[in-house]
Amino acid sequence: MENIERLDRYLRGAMDAEEKAGFEAQLAKDAELAKALELQRDMELFLRRKTQRETLQKQLPAIGKEYFQTTQGAKVITMPRQRRLLLIAASLAAAIALFFMVRWALSPSLFDSYAQYPPLALTEKSAGIDWSQAETAFNSKKYTEAESLLAQYVAENPLDRQALLYLGICKMEQDKLHEAQSIFQGFTPDEADLRDYADWYLALSYLKAGDKTSCRQALQQLSNTSPFRQQAADLLNKL
């Protein structure tokens, strides 16, 4: 009790200079007293923040719902039968038209001619672990093997966003286009250089999917400083 009173007086600034100096000298050599003071500070902090902390605990789940979403969680709206039939017919017509347009305009070679990647270099970045296999696999276009190794690397080095970009490329090359697009879309404007690459590869992923409209939109949205602007302009002319 005596100690609690002293701790309380110290934290309230109720000690005079002499008592305070004595208390601080004792704190410096008494680990138990220092520990007790730390707990007293935490208790006071808890009391001061109690209401605000509880408010934040309620606020975060509500905001989080909007930023963490699964496709399964999306609402399903049932349409009237006639509208459904019309929609199916329209979709079929669009799919057939798209199929012929894609065959005509987007031959696989168009994707291949633009899908050129700088070599992957992980070895110099890794401490102790040899990631040269991932490099070799990627640089020799063995994308299945490279994907598996890069997934491990990214799991262990989540801050290496460049490696994540290459993981996206591996997925794109194996036609895991949604997964690839999800990675490319995850780059933020703060990551300016990598974002330029991610935006370009996103456009290529649409090209690979045969989605001409999205490809064109993605190309048009490349930043003014993107190193791919010339290639994007060429590709837009061919679409």
Place this chain on the structure above:
Amino acid sequence: MPTETHPDQQYITALCTGNEALIRDIYAKYARSIQIWVTQNNGDVADAQDLFQDALMAVYDRYCGREFVLTSSLGALLMTICRRKWFDRLAQKTREEGVRKWEENRYNEEDSEWEAAEAAIMHQKRQECLSQVFKLLSEQCQKMLTMVAAGAHSVEQIAAELGFANANALYQSKHRCTARWRQLFNEHFKEI
């Protein structure tokens, strides 16, 4: 160690003050990469959301109400806290594999991030334990401690409202409540 204030300090201030627009910015900037990482490590989207929220609370408990200078990016700190917490959860679910991965990653982290994450998690555990055992105090103790800490009324006013003879009697009671709270904390709290 750099000592300049990092621009991300504004986000921590936003957490401390409940600024919803900037809290949304935090989610917009970092939720996606946490979700990708968690789903690549045996978790689902719900796990990622829960983990991210838990990490934000750890940041709140570490920094809000204290003097601090943020010297590295909030994104890196959040990711390290999430990783640390996720490996703990894995360790609880599948002991061997989880612990192995946790140990592997423990030594791969950059020291400063790792230390900052550890400190945040420790502060969060202490605050959560304080919260848990606070509820075990009498209603009178809870009310008095909260009113005194809020500082909205003078000690004399609080003493009168709670039926104490004077401020001194209130302080004596406050010290007894604090001693009980402290005792409960020491009985319940487990170090990491």
